[in-house]
Amino acid sequence: MSMAYKVVYIEDQDTGSVLHDLSQCDLEVVHCHPGTFKETITEVDSHKPDLILMDFRLMPGGGEVNAPAIAQYYRSLSIDEPTLCLPIVLLSNDTKIHGFYDDFTSHDLFDFFIIKENLSENKEKYSLLMKEHIESYKFISALQAKETDLAELLSVPEKLELDIDPRITETLRSKKYQSNVYMASTFIFNNVVKSIGVLIGEDVLSARLGISKASESWDELCSQLKECEYTGIYSGSYRRWWADGVEVWWNETIEETNHLRRFNSEDKLKIICSKLPELKLKKVEGDSKTKTDNFWTICQCSFLPVDPSEAFEIQADLTLMPWLETQYYSYESVRDHDLNDELTDIEKSRYKEIARGN
Amino acid sequence: MEWNRARYGNDLLKLSTLMKKYDSDKIFKNLGKILSVTQGKLQGMRGDVLTVEASGIEVILKKRIAGTIPCDLQSITIFFESKSEFDLSIDIDLKDRILESYNFQIEVKGINDAGEHYNAWHLDRDIRKPNSKKTRLDHPLYHFQPGGNKLEGKDIMGAVFIGAPRLPHPPMDVVLGIHFILKNFCSTRDYPFFDKLFTNPDYQDIINRAKERMFIPYFKAFSENCTHEDYTMKNVFPMAV
Numbered sequence: 108m109s110m111a112y113k114v115v116y117i118e119d120q121d122t123g124s125v126l127h128d129l130s131q132c133d134l135e136v137v138h139c140h141p142g143t144f145k146e147t148i149t150e151v152d153s154h155k156p157d158l159i160l161m162d163f164r165l166m167p168g169g170g171e172v173n174a175p176a177i178a179q180y181y182r183s184l185s186i187d188e189p190t191l192c193l194p195i196v197l198l199s200n201d202t203k204i205h206g207f208y209d210d211f212t213s214h215d216l217f218d219f220f221i222i223k224e225n226l227s228e229n230k231e232k233y234s235l236l237m238k239e240h241i242e243s244y245k246f247i248s249a250l251q252a253k254e255t256d257l258a259e260l261l262s263v264p265e266k267l268e269l270d271i272d273p274r275i276t277e278t279l280r281s282k283k284y285q286s287n288v289y290m291a292s293t294f295i296f297n298n299v300v301k302s303i304g305v306l307i308g309e310d311v312l313s314a315r316l317g318i319s320k321a322s323e324s325w326d327e328l329c330s331q332l333k334e335c336e337y338t339g340i341y342s343g344s345y346r347r348w349w350a351d352g353v354e355v356w357w358n359e360t361i362e363e364t365n366h367l368r369r370f371n372s373e374d375k376l377k378i379i380c381s382k383l384p385e386l387k388l389k390k391v392e393g394d395s396k397t398k399t400d401n402f403w404t405i406c407q408c409s410f411l412p413v414d415p416s417e418a419f420e421i422q423a424d425l426t427l428m429p430w431l432e433t434q435y436y437s438y439e440s441v442r443d444h445d446l447n448d449e450l451t452d453i454e455k456s457r458y459k460e461i462a463r464g465n
Numbered sequence: 466m467e468w469n470r471a472r473y474g475n476d477l478l479k480l481s482t483l484m485k486k487y488d489s490d491k492i493f494k495n496l497g498k499i500l501s502v503t504q505g506k507l508q509g510m511r512g513d514v515l516t517v518e519a520s521g522i523e524v525i526l527k528k529r530i531a532g533t534i535p536c537d538l539q540s541i542t543i544f545f546e547s548k549s550e551f552d553l554s555i556d557i558d559l560k561d562r563i564l565e566s567y568n569f570q571i572e573v574k575g576i577n578d579a580g581e582h583y584n585a586w587h588l589d590r591d592i593r594k595p596n597s598k599k600t601r602l603d604h605p606l607y608h609f610q611p612g613g614n615k616l617e618g619k620d621i622m623g624a625v626f627i628g629a630p631r632l633p634h635p636p637m638d639v640v641l642g643i644h645f646i647l648k649n650f651c652s653t654r655d656y657p658f659f660d661k662l663f664t665n666p667d668y669q670d671i672i673n674r675a676k677e678r679m680f681i682p683y684f685k686a687f688s689e690n691c692t693h694e695d696y697t698m699k700n701v702f703p704m705a706v
Contacts, residue, residue: 272502399581416576457527
C-alpha cells in the first residue's frame with residue numbers, strides 16, 4: 108500500500124523505534140544515513156521527500172554534516188525556487204534542545220522540534236502535525252502561485268474579520284510572506300496558532316468562561332462555541348477558538364453587555380447557566396493560593412487558570428508579536444518550582460514581598 | 466486636520482507604537498492589539514460618522530502605590546473602555562458633534578491578602594431630549610461620576626456609591642483617556658519612562674490633536690461671546706449660572 112506522504116529521516120545513529128512509530132501513522136519513512144554534505148543532499152533529493160526529519164547531533168565528533176547546515180541548505184534553495192520548500196523537523200535526545208531550537212528557528216530553519224523520548228507516546232500527535240505541515244506547505248504554495256491572499260489560510264469567520272488584529276493579515280499580504288512558504292507557515296504556526304493571543308486553547312477558554320473542563324457538559328458548551336472555533340491551517344493538531352469570537356458569543360448569545368473579563372468564575376457560571384440551563388457545568392478553580400478568580404489566562408507551569416492582576420508576569424522576548432498575550436506563573440508555581448528568575452524585575456520584587464508576608 | 470479619518474487612525478497607531486516604546490514596565494497589557502483593531506474599524510468605514518471604539522484596555526500596576534485604601538494593595542488593575550462617535554456633518558461651531566452613544570468607563574480593581582476591592586468612574590454625556598427646556602437636576606452636559614454599572618454585583622464593603630456628585634469635565638476620547646490614566650494613576654516617580662513619553666513631540670502632537678477635537682469646542686462655553694448651542698456655560702457648568 109502506498110503511503111500518503113514521504114518523510115526522509117536523517118540519522119547517523121540507530122533509528123530506534125522512530126521508523127516503526129511513524130510508519131504506523133500513515134507516513135512512509137525512509138532512513139538516510141548521512142555521508143558527506145554532498146552525499147547526504149543527493150540521497151535526500153533522490154527520495155523526493157514531503158518532509159525532512161533530522162537528528163540534531165549528526166556526527167557529533169565534529170564531522171562534516173550537521174542538522175542546521177542541511178536545513179540551511181534547503182531553506183536557501185527554496186528562496187529561488189519556492190516549490191522546493193519543505194517542512195523540516197528537528198528530533199533529538201537532547202533535553203536542552205529548546206535553547207538550540209529557539210536559536211535556530213530565529214534563523215529560519217526548523218518548523219518544530221520533537222524530543223525523541225516523547226515521540227513513541229505521542230506518535231499520533233506528532234505524525235498529524237507533520238502531515239498538517241506538509242499539507243499547509245502545499246496549500247500555501249498553491250495560494251502563492253495564484254497570488255491569492257494568504258489571509259485565507261486562517262479561515263477567519265466573516266463576522267470576526269474586523270476584530271482580528273489587522274497587522275496579522277497585513278503581514279501575510281506583504282511581499283516576502285507572499286513568496287516564501289516557510290515564512291508564511293511558521294508565522295501562522297508560532298504567532299497565531301500556538302501562542303495565546305488571537306486564538307486561545309481549551310485551558311484558556313475554560314479560564315475565560317470560568318467553567319471547568321471537567322464539567323459534565325463541557326463538550327456541549329464547546330459545541331455552543333462552534334462558530335468561533337478555529338478552522339484554518341494547523342487546526343487539526345491544535346484545537347483553538349478565536350478569542351474575539353468568544354467575546355462576541357458572550358455578548359450576543361449569552362446577551363451580556365459587560366465584558367467577559369469583568370466577571371469572576373462564579374458570576375460567569377451563573378450567567379451561562381441561566382442562559383443555557385440544560386448544561387451541567389461547574390466553575391473552574393485556580394490553585395490554593397489564588398485570591399481572585401477573575402480568570403483570564405493560565406499559569407505556564409501548572410496550566411491552572413490565573414487572573415493577570417494577581418499572577419506573576421514572565422519576562423518576555425522583545426520580539427514578541429504585539430497581539431500575543433503576556434504569560435504568567437501563579438504564586439504557587441513560582442514558589443514550588445523556583446521560577447523567580449524568569450519573572451520581570453517588578454514581579455521579582457513583588458513576589459519577594461508577598462513571600463515574606465506569607 | 467484633527468477630524469481627518471486617516472489622521473485620526475494614524476494617531477491611534479502612532480500612540481500604540483509610542484506606548485510600546487516608553488512603557489518599559491509593560492503596564493499596558495493589550496493596548497497595541499486594541500488600538501490596532503480600533504484603527505482598522507475606523508479606517509474601514511465611510512461616511513460622515515467617525516466611530517472610535519476601544520473596549521477592554523487593561524493596565525496593571527504592580528508597584529506599590531502610596532495613599533491607597535486599603536493600604537496594602539499588591540496590584541491595581543485599571544479596565545478602560547471608550548466609545549466616541551462623531552458626526553462630521555454637524556457644524557462644530559454650533560453643536561456638539563459627539564453622538565449619544567458616548568461611553569467612557571474606568572473600573573479599578575485592587576488586590577490584597579483579603580481579596581479584591583473595586584472602584585469605578587465614568588465620564589457621562591447627559592442625555593437630553595430634543596427641545597427639552599429643563600435639564601434633569603443640574604447635570605453638567607459632560608460629567609465624571611463615581612460608581613456605575615461596573616460596580617453592580619461587586620462586594621463593596623464599607624463604601625457607598627450614590628452616583629453623585631457629577632463633576633463637570635470635558636469629554637475625552639480613547640487618546641485622552643489613555644493620557645488621563647497615565648497622568649492620574651501612574652506616578653512618574655514609579656514609572657519614570659512616561660516622563661520621556663510626555664516630552665516626545667509625536668506624543669504631544671497626538672494629544673494636542675485630541676484636545677482640539679474634544680476640549681476646544683467645549684471650552685468655547687467659557688468665552689465671552691459664546692454662540693454655541695450645546696456648549697454653553699449653563700450646560701457645561703450649571704453651578705456657575
